[in-house]
Amino acid sequence: MDPDVIDIKEKQLYPMQRYPIDGQVFKSLVEAGLTWLRTNQQIVNSLNVFPVPDGDTGTNMVLTMQAAFDEIANFPEHNLGKLMHHLAHGALMGARGNSGVILSQLWRGFAHALDNFEALDGRLLVNALHQGRNTAYRGVVRPVEGTILTVAKDIAAEAELSLEETQDPYDILQRIVTAADISVSNTPELLAVLKDAGVVDAGGKGLYFILEGMLRYVKGQPLDVNLTAIQTLSAMKLENVFDRIEPGQDYEVVVDFRPINGLNIPQFYEELQHIGTSIQIGEGDGIFRMHIHVASDNLYAPIEYTKTIGVVTKAAIENLRAQMEQADYDSGKSLQFTSVEPGQIATVAVAPGLGIARVFASLGVSAIVEGGQTMNPSTQEIMDAFENLPTDQIFILPNNKNIILAAQAVAQLTVKHVTVIPTHSVPQGMAAMMRLIPTGNPEAVATDMKSVIDDVETGEITTATRSVEIDGVDVIQGQIISLLNGKLVLASDNLNTATLGLLEKAHADNYELITLFYGIDVSRMEVDAIADVIRKEYPKQEIEVQEGGQPHYQFIISIE
């Protein structure tokens, strides 16, 4: 190989060993694929079309990949074939949901092709992709095109083609990532349900993220930064209809066991039918796996019974009812952003928590960037949030003193016309949003928005991370501190005193509305108790309580 070429490539890399691609190198690639998939998990989840309670595709694929990786995580083997055998086994045992099962089959075929090989080369990679594809297709009588299967097929075909030009596995990887991308975006053309819902296939997208993660790792790009956290979900028709679980199906119990004297399957079924419903039995490598749904008072019966006929190697119990509640809870989480027309003003708000993001969404922002105190978003992240919006008039609400600079830097980097409304806090941002007129003259609207920033008082309650004396207030580490418009006004020993003290300092009795955004560190019960006290103390003011979801800050309080 030309030495110059190597030189250029080396510069792009993390200090990773590139060749030979043995078991350990491939392990890093798998980990990268998993990490990137996890980073983009919610995007994949948001592509679900069928309202079936099978869990979300992204989550299922992450869990499957995680199980596969766990199997090899502490495995020092350099022989690629041996390592892959374990990986495939892990994927099989951990396969969740439809796409997880297909993914496990892709790995199974992939691993089979690499049996007994020390390291990966181009031809081997092509073979393995081909085998993965074949194994996956064997699992279904009538393959539905426009799914992860199609993407796997297109990848294998592209890999085959690329062999004519290169033997380098990394070059082939580059090409199949591109092919996967194209294939994924083509899925709606092949499958009408996708087209109707205005989405691409979730499983295919997941597979793409796994491959892209590997490529990003090779190129030395970060894997834990979500590049597309800002999705215009409003463009999608998402349905989140979950079915209720029936009585008697409170828990899912899965028991792995090795029968002592062989297993009499009909009798086993017969016995299990007295215990619960949805009975399934699996077999692999001498181990049986029994799956059953039981009522809560019968929770341990499947395990007790299995113990009488064999050696239980593993048992897992999942609370279906709680899962269902979680699913209901999660389904309410997707944000609905306001869409903009070309020429209109689109607003991007930085929000430290989901609840706050939701309030901003309801106030009419077109994109949200996650961030706040101690987690300032980068200039790039802010820019990514609005680059795809169909207008070139962008307003940014940094909602934090420390983010204003990053927001202003964005203006230098984009061709769009960016105006930063220098909001120092979430309440200021919300006050400014009230004045937004998307169709108005940008300069006039900006002036108007800026003018109301100071009309609102911002209170913040957090826990002191060190002992200090600022603004004449002595603080001991661990105390609850109250900040009014960014200034420390009070240190106290409990949340109640901190909140009430803050309101007093802010002369809340001269205002009309007090809104409490509570963070992830306080329970709703605590919040309600405090809100009741505030209502008694300030009977003339309206008190609102909203889930803010921000970290570190127990409360962000808006007083207006």
Place this chain on the structure above:
Amino acid sequence: MNNDYFQLGRVTVSPRAIATIAYHAARQSYGVVGLTSKNLMEGITQVIVKDPTHGIEVKYDSENITIDIYVIIEYGTRIKSVASSVSNTVKYQVEKALGMPVDQVNVHVRGLRVSDMD
């Protein structure tokens, strides 16, 4: 069954029609390589049937529809996951076509098909 009263008369859907919907839904489920008759004895359950009413049993009493499916699954897939996606898909497709709730979908894994890897 399934009496929807229209102004002009009654629409009835036979269990066989429901079975056909379920049959196609099940066959499209990943991991299912075929359906098999529930009546055959152990040992010859691997015979894959083409007639939907053999691999699928539809029961109903006034309001409740229960569907039993007898499937053969590809060896090497996670049976639990495949079976649960079969029952989800069948329930979804039948309910979509019928507009009536399906009470239960029971998936009976009657066998595994071992494919040659090479």
